[in-house]
Structure formats: structure tokens, C-alpha cells
Amino acid sequence: MANQNIKPLKMGIIGVGVGATQIMPNMEEMPEIDLMAAADTNPLVREAFQNRFPEAHVFGSAEELCNDPEIEAVWVATPNALHCPHTVMVANSGKHVVSEKPMALNMHEAEAMVEAALANNVKLLCGHTLGFSPPVMEMRKIILSGELGPLKALNNWAFTDWMLQAREPDELDESLGGGVLYRQGPHQLDSLRLLGGGMVKTIRGTTGRWWPERNGVGYYSAFMEFEDGVTANVTNNGYGYSMTSDLTPWSDELGKGLILGYTHDERVEIREQLKSGSRDEFAAKHDLRIGSDHERRFWRETPSEIPPWKPANLGILVATCERGDLRQSRHGLYVYKDGGVEDRPLSITKYQAGREDLMELFNAVRNDAPVYHDGQWGMATLELITAIMESSLTGRDIQLSHQVPMPFEYGA
Amino acid sequence: MANQNIKPLKMGIIGVGVGATQIMPNMEEMPEIDLMAAADTNPLVREAFQNRFPEAHVFGSAEELCNDPEIEAVWVATPNALHCPHTVMVANSGKHVVSEKPMALNMHEAEAMVEAALANNVKLLCGHTLGFSPPVMEMRKIILSGELGPLKALNNWAFTDWMLQAREPDELDESLGGGVLYRQGPHQLDSLRLLGGGMVKTIRGTTGRWWPERNGVGYYSAFMEFEDGVTANVTNNGYGYSMTSDLTPWSDELGKGLILGYTHDERVEIREQLKSGSRDEFAAKHDLRIGSDHERRFWRETPSEIPPWKPANLGILVATCERGDLRQSRHGLYVYKDGGVEDRPLSITKYQAGREDLMELFNAVRNDAPVYHDGQWGMATLELITAIMESSLTGRDIQLSHQVPMPFEYGA
Numbered sequence: 001m002a003n004q005n006i007k008p009l010k011m012g013i014i015g016v017g018v019g020a021t022q023i024m025p026n027m028e029e030m031p032e033i034d035l036m037a038a039a040d041t042n043p044l045v046r047e048a049f050q051n052r053f054p055e056a057h058v059f060g061s062a063e064e065l066c067n068d069p070e071i072e073a074v075w076v077a078t079p080n081a082l083h084c085p086h087t088v089m090v091a092n093s094g095k096h097v098v099s100e101k102p103m104a105l106n107m108h109e110a111e112a113m114v115e116a117a118l119a120n121n122v123k124l125l126c127g128h129t130l131g132f133s134p135p136v137m138e139m140r141k142i143i144l145s146g147e148l149g150p151l152k153a154l155n156n157w158a159f160t161d162w163m164l165q166a167r168e169p170d171e172l173d174e175s176l177g178g179g180v181l182y183r184q185g186p187h188q189l190d191s192l193r194l195l196g197g198g199m200v201k202t203i204r205g206t207t208g209r210w211w212p213e214r215n216g217v218g219y220y221s222a223f224m225e226f227e228d229g230v231t232a233n234v235t236n237n238g239y240g241y242s243m244t245s246d247l248t249p250w251s252d253e254l255g256k257g258l259i260l261g262y263t264h265d266e267r268v269e270i271r272e273q274l275k276s277g278s279r280d281e282f283a284a285k286h287d288l289r290i291g292s293d294h295e296r297r298f299w300r301e302t303p304s305e306i307p308p309w310k311p312a313n314l315g316i317l318v319a320t321c322e323r324g325d326l327r328q329s330r331h332g333l334y335v336y337k338d339g340g341v342e343d344r345p346l347s348i349t350k351y352q353a354g355r356e357d358l359m360e361l362f363n364a365v366r367n368d369a370p371v372y373h374d375g376q377w378g379m380a381t382l383e384l385i386t387a388i389m390e391s392s393l394t395g396r397d398i399q400l401s402h403q404v405p406m407p408f409e410y411g412a
Numbered sequence: 413m414a415n416q417n418i419k420p421l422k423m424g425i426i427g428v429g430v431g432a433t434q435i436m437p438n439m440e441e442m443p444e445i446d447l448m449a450a451a452d453t454n455p456l457v458r459e460a461f462q463n464r465f466p467e468a469h470v471f472g473s474a475e476e477l478c479n480d481p482e483i484e485a486v487w488v489a490t491p492n493a494l495h496c497p498h499t500v501m502v503a504n505s506g507k508h509v510v511s512e513k514p515m516a517l518n519m520h521e522a523e524a525m526v527e528a529a530l531a532n533n534v535k536l537l538c539g540h541t542l543g544f545s546p547p548v549m550e551m552r553k554i555i556l557s558g559e560l561g562p563l564k565a566l567n568n569w570a571f572t573d574w575m576l577q578a579r580e581p582d583e584l585d586e587s588l589g590g591g592v593l594y595r596q597g598p599h600q601l602d603s604l605r606l607l608g609g610g611m612v613k614t615i616r617g618t619t620g621r622w623w624p625e626r627n628g629v630g631y632y633s634a635f636m637e638f639e640d641g642v643t644a645n646v647t648n649n650g651y652g653y654s655m656t657s658d659l660t661p662w663s664d665e666l667g668k669g670l671i672l673g674y675t676h677d678e679r680v681e682i683r684e685q686l687k688s689g690s691r692d693e694f695a696a697k698h699d700l701r702i703g704s705d706h707e708r709r710f711w712r713e714t715p716s717e718i719p720p721w722k723p724a725n726l727g728i729l730v731a732t733c734e735r736g737d738l739r740q741s742r743h744g745l746y747v748y749k750d751g752g753v754e755d756r757p758l759s760i761t762k763y764q765a766g767r768e769d770l771m772e773l774f775n776a777v778r779n780d781a782p783v784y785h786d787g788q789w790g791m792a793t794l795e796l797i798t799a800i801m802e803s804s805l806t807g808r809d810i811q812l813s814h815q816v817p818m819p820f821e822y823g824a
Contacts, residue, residue, distance in 0.1 A: 152620055155647050204616040204635050204809050206643045210734045221645045223616050223635035231618045233633045233647050235567050241737035241748035247659040271750045318654055322622045325653035336653035338683045397616050397809040
């Protein structure tokens with residue numbers, strides 16, 4: 001389909017925070033998307049957005065944006081506790097909707113979102129997880145191809161400095177969807193479900209909340225078994241001591257930054273500031289928002305060379321098949337087979353956050369293709385999050401009841 | 413205590429296999445041990461042993477060795493299915509006894525061993541796990557010191573080529589104690605129990621048996637929770653595709669070999685031979701026995717420089733405390749703290765398999781010190797092995813009932 005035949009989806013964003021700054025440059029690049037509106041409660045953010053997009057409709061509230069009849073679809077990127085009410089509001093206004101990770105705070109909310117989309121006959125997509133990232137997509141493709149025989153086990157370890165990064169209070173408060181399990185769990189759990197086929201049978205896990213100066217969940221770990229006997233072992237430690245990136249020799253290439261983690265020296269300084277209460281979280285957070293130098297360097301500037309893959313929030317993921325393993329390499333995947341190891345390039349060389357998600361939504365709306373990451377898919381991933389919390393409390397494994405499969409055709 | 417005052421323990425070995433070749437050079441070095449006897453059913457092995465130790469008593473059966481009144485203590489290094497009968501036989505002959513890992517095939521056997529030692533008033537030590545290795549001992553010391561605050565979580569990943577190494581049929585046959593869970597599980601599970609204090613409450617796990625040409629367990633993975641809420645996540649993949657050693661930049665220094673793993677090219681060749689049935693396992697195994705070039709190079713020759721730590725069968729182990737992490741480094745431990753990361757040397761720079769175990773036995777026999785790794789300790793580790801097997805079958809988590817603590821004083 002040539003570009004001139006594309007009828008772009010007229011999109012709005014509710015909540016122009018740090019998450020949205022990752023998505024916007026990719027929206028702008030896509031002929032399928034016309035980013036025409038945004039809503040945010042912060043006047044500075046609205047001003048920065050209007051400067052960037054002079055013709056866009058800019059609103060101070062989600063309600064106003066939902067009342068704009070021109071908008072066809074909305075990316076909900078508000079704080080986690082608002083994903084449900086805003087998604088329902090968007091659906092009730094008759095617009096298609098993408099919810100950021102995590103879909104919601106609990107299964108009850110998630111169900112309301114699924115029902116609202118159904119009742120209003122709009123598409124709901126649960127987006128922005130690293131399940132959409134090229135290494136994970138490539139792993140799924142190779143697994144489905146049968147090249148290495150059937151999948152047998154998954155192992156996924158992320159040691160990051162998430163707890164040291166600038167945080168709003170709601171990003172730490174579990175009752176508002178804060179902590180690494182709610183906020184980073186979707187990356188790992190969506191990826192594992194995507195590779196394992198989706199149908200998790202049981203999960204046993206724990207959460208850790210260990211710092212007085214950061215009262216939130218900074219650790220989780222879990223063991224899950226899929227219906228076909230494949231198991232997955234996953235750990236996420238956000239406390240920023242040992243780092244998964246210490247295990248990949250290319251981690252320091254082309255610098256660090258948000259998501260990629262701080263340097264060891266920066267972490268020492270931030271820990272001191274957090275302990276003494278002298279860290280200016282507001283300023284640190286503001287430095288990441290739209291219009292900031294960080295936003296320009298990390299999300300808008302085209303790098304002079306393709307940046308290497310780094311473990312970041314997904315961490316190292318090893319997919320073990322009967323006759324081989326897959327693991328992320330510098331620019332592709334290590335494909336370990338009976339015949340030896342190969343560093344195989346990716347079909348898509350650059351991860352553009354939101355791009356795959358938006359293509360899926362576009363194809364669903366314009367071409368009646370399926371939404372693979374629909375409300376039920378998101379609910380199944382959320383079920384793992386809430387089950388890890390429950391397992392941590394009860395000390396027992398949890399049987400799951402809301403799992404759905406990913407159709408074989410997806411990513412094959 | 414000066415050497416001349418040491419009254420060495422007169423020791424025999426039952427089963428002079430590859431395991432024993434790792435222990436013997438260290439026995440010889442220790443003034444506390446007088447290796448004076450051995451029993452083996454293989455006449456070639458007996459001959460090699462007699463050549464090495466011309467004055468030793470050499471027997472063709474365990475019974476004969478047990479009837480030798482001069483021997484005070486015996487290291488049982490026979491195939492796993494014989495650990496129980498031989499340990500009981502040694503105890504019944506009134507001698508102290510060290511059982512190799514795994515202690516036994518099941519809890520019933522383990523109980524018989526504990527009872528035999530008790531009834532005969534002899535010491536029983538469950539030895540030869542990497543829980544005795546310097547990095548693990550150093551981790552325990554730092555954890556107990558409180559330097560990093562209380563322990564919170566353990567993560568341990570070993571991807572090895574265990575399934576490619578030369579194997580006797582009994583090393584693969586689960587009913588005889590074969591496979592990575594029985595044979596390598598004790599290294600990881602003993603180490604995790606040592607660091608976590610010993611008292612595991614529940615475990616959920618799986619075993620994998622995926623190759624037609626190697627009909628044995630080549631994979632396990634588990635999640636366990638200790639009584640105090642510390643959790644541990646452990647994986648052992650012996651299929652030799654991706655290797656944990658690929659994650660440590662010094663892995664190729666000073667060569668590879670048994671335990672350290674083959675090179676990628678060697679693995680390709682071995683896999684082909686195993687698949688086609690053309691691999692001479694007997695010859696490959698023989699090359700590792702007493703008198704072989706391998707034995708000389710890897711266990712008897714003093715290296716010109718201290719070899720770097722390599723992940724081998726224990727794998728990478730990260731101990732997470734409230735205010736820091738510990739991970740093995742090239743020659744010590746990375747100690748990650750609030751104030752930064754430090755590469756701290758070990759108190760003991762060289763791992764000598766069996767040395768710590770034998771010192772513990774010697775001190776128990778001669779100085780009435782406690783046997784810390786006694787029958788109950790070994791039983792508790794074996795309980796984790798059998799519980800992982802049960803959990804793999806039932807798909808549920810298992811409550812444990814035979815756990816014992818490691819006294820605080822040990823290794824502090």
C-alpha cells in the first residue's frame with residue numbers, strides 16, 4: 001500500500017508524561033498515525049506540546065479530549081491508577097484506545113475496560129511492553145519456525161537501577177500501581193507469555209520492598225508453568241546494585257541514560273541523595289519530560305549508528321528449545337544450535353516504542369485485522385502480576401484462570 | 413597447632429572415579445589426612461592407584477576395605493546408587509564416613525544413613541559440594557557480618573555442557589541418581605541453603621529431559637522460599653547451548669576442560685557424535701580417570717598462576733541483601749554497596765575440592781567440633797532435590813519438612 005493511499009488514524013494522547021515522550025517521535029514518523037491532540041493537567045507540558053505541534057488540539061482534561069469528535073483513537077498514558085477510568089472514558093466516547101502498561105490495577109478494573117470496549121464496539125489494545133521489541137519478536141518467530149525444536153524453558157533476569165531513577169510518589173505506591181512489578185512486570189511477563197504461547201497454568205512468586213527511602217516494590221521473582229509444561233523463571237531487581245548490564249560487554253557503548261541505567265558513580269550519588277532526602281525528584285523528573293534535553297537526545301535524535309541492544313528493563317532473556325537456545329546479542333540474537341552458535345541479525349534493526357502496537361491498532365481499525373494484544377491479552381498479563389502479589393502474601397502457588405493464547409499466526 | 417602435633421586421620425576411599433581424582437591431590441597435601449587405602453572394582457584403576465600410592469592398602473571391594481582395622485574414616489565416592497549402602501557399611505564397620513553428593517537417592521535411604529552413623533557413634537559428613545567453595549563461603553561470611561544488611565534474595569543460573577561430557581549410563585539414569593538434578597543440584601542447593609540459613613519452607617520446580625540420545629534429566633529450575641521470607645531462584649541447564657560462561661569475560665582464560673566446559677567447536681563435534689551414536693563414551697570417560705593426562709593437568713599440576721573463577725557447575729550466583737549485592741568476580745567477589753562496587757579478594761584464594769569437608773571431619777573426630785554438614789544437613793538438601801522432582805510431576809509447590817538450620821557460627 002503506497003503512502004498516499006493510507007488514511008491515517010487521527011490520534012490523541014491523554015497524559016504527556018515520560019512514557020508518551022518515547023511514543024510520540026515514532027507516531028510522528030508513521031504515515032498511519034496523525035497525532036492531532038493531547039490532554040495533560042500540567043500547563044508547562046501543554047505548552048511544550050503545543051510548541052512542538054502547533055496545529056494540534058490541546059486540552060487540560062481527558063474529558064475535553066474525549067469530546068473532540070475529530071479524534072478516532074487515543075493513547076492513554078496517564079498514571080497507572082487512571083488507565084482504567086480513562087480507557088473506559090475513551091471507549092464510551094466511541095474512540096479506539098491503547099492502554100499503557102500496566103493495563104490496570106486489578107482484574108476488576110481490567111474487566112470493566114474489556115466490557116467498555118465491547119459495549120462501544122471499539123478496539124482496545126494493551127500496549128507499550130517490550131513484548132513488541134525486535135529481539136522478543138524475533139525469538140517468537142524462530143520458536144514458531146521450529147528451527148530449534150519445541151520451546152522448553154524461559155529464563156529472564158533484569159537487575160536495573162529502576163529504584164534510583166526519578167519517581168513521582170504514585171510510581172512507588174502499590175495502591176496506585178507503583179513499584180517494579182506493576183510498572184516493569186508487563187515487559188517481562190508479556191514477553192514470556194508471547195514466547196510461551198500465552199497460557200500460563202500456575203505461578204509462584206514474591207515481591208520485595210526493602211528500602212525505607214523508597215517505599216515501594218523494588219524486586220520480584222517468580223516461577224511459572226505454561227499449560228504445555230514449558231516453565232519460565234523471572235527476576236526483576238530494581239535496587240541498582242549489581243546490574244544485568246554488567247554481564248553484557250557492550251553495555252557502556254554509546255552512553256547510558258533513562259531505561260539504560262546510570263553509571264556506577266551516578267548511582268552512588270543518587271543513593272546518598274535519596275537516603276539523606278536531598279534529592280530533588282521533581283527536577284530529576286522534569287528533566288525527562290517533553291522539551292527536555294533528555295527527551296531530545298534519547299527519543300528524538302537519530303543516532304549516528306544503530307545503538308546496541310542493552311538489557312535495560314527486560315533484562316537478559318534465554319529461550320531454551322529442545323535443540324538450542326536464543327539470547328539477545330549486541331545487534332541481534334545468539335542462535336545456539338547443534339551445529340554451533342550464530343549471531344543472527346534482527347528483521348527489524350531498531351526498536352521504536354509504540355510502533356508495532358500502533359500498526360496493530362491501525363490494521364485492526366482500517367483493515368479489520370485482529371487486535372492480538374487486546375483486552376483479554378492484557379488481562380492475562382495483569383493476572384500474572386496480581387498472582388505474584390497474592391503468592392508473595394500467601395506463600396503458595398496460584399492457579400490462573402484468565403489466560404488466553406496468542407494465535408500462532410502472530411509474529412510467525 | 414604445629415604439623416608435628418597433628419595425628420592424621422587414616423582414610424580410605426571407596427570408588428576411585430573421576431570424583432575421587434579431584435579429592436585425592438588435596439588429601440595428599442593435608443597433614444590432617446593420611447590417604448592409606450582405596451577400593452575399586454576396576455583392576456586398571458586399582459593398578460593406577462597402587463602405582464601412585466605404593467604403600468596404600470588396595471582392595472577390590474568395599475567390604476574388604478571396611479574390614480581393614482587400620483582405617484579410621486572413609487570417603488564414599490562410588491556411583492550414586494551405592495552411596496547409601498556403602499555409607500551404612502562403613503558406619504557399621506565403626507569408621508567415620510564422608511558421602512559424596514548426592515547423599516542418597518531418596519529420603520528413606522538418607523534416613524538409614526543417619527541412623528547407621530548414630531547407632532555406631534561415628535561421624536557422617538555430606539561432602540563435595542560447591543557450598544564449600546571459597547566464593548560461596550566468602551558470601552556467607554559477608555552476609556553474616558551484616559555489612560550489606562539482611563539477605564533478601566538469591567538468584568543462581570548455571571548453563572553448562574554437562575550433558576555433553578563423558579557419562580556412564582548410571583550418570584544419566586534417574587533411578588540410579590543420574591541427571592543434572594541429582595548430580596549438580598547439590599552444588600546449587602547446598603550453596604543456596606548455606607547462604608539462606610538452611611530452612612527452606614516451600615519449593616516449586618521442574619525437571620527437563622529433552623534429548624533422545626541422552627535419556628536423563630538435563631535441566632531443572634526452581635523457586636524456593638526460606639522460613640524468613642528470603643527467596644531463591646535457581647536454574648541449571650546442562651544441554652550446552654548457551655553457556656553461563658559466555659557472560660563472564662574471563663571464561664576462556666587458561667583454557668577449558670572437565671567442569672569448565674568444552675569450547676563451542678568441541679561441543680558441535682560431541683553433539684554430532686552423540687546423535688549418530690559414534691561417540692566412544694568409555695574412552696572419553698577413561699581419559700578422565702586416575703593416571704590420565706586430564707587428571708594430571710587439571711587436578712595435580714599446580715597452575716603457574718591462580719586460575720580465575722569460572723561459572724562451571726555452580727553458575728553465577730547473586731546474593732541480594734537490603735543494601736547491596738554479591739556476585740563472583742574473576743578472583744573474588746563483586747561487593748556492590750551503597751558506596752559503590754568493590755572487587756574484593758577471597759580469604760581463601762584457591763578452591764581445593766574436599767579440603768574444607770575433610771577439615772570439618774578431622775576437627776570433629778580429633779577435636780570434637782561439630783559436623784556442620786552432617787546427615788541431617790545432607791538430608792535437607794536431598795529433600796529439595798526430591799521435592800523438585802515431585803513438584804515437576806504434580807505441578808504444585810511442595811512444603812518441606814526435613815530442613816535444618818546452619819548454625820550461625822559456621823563460616824562467620
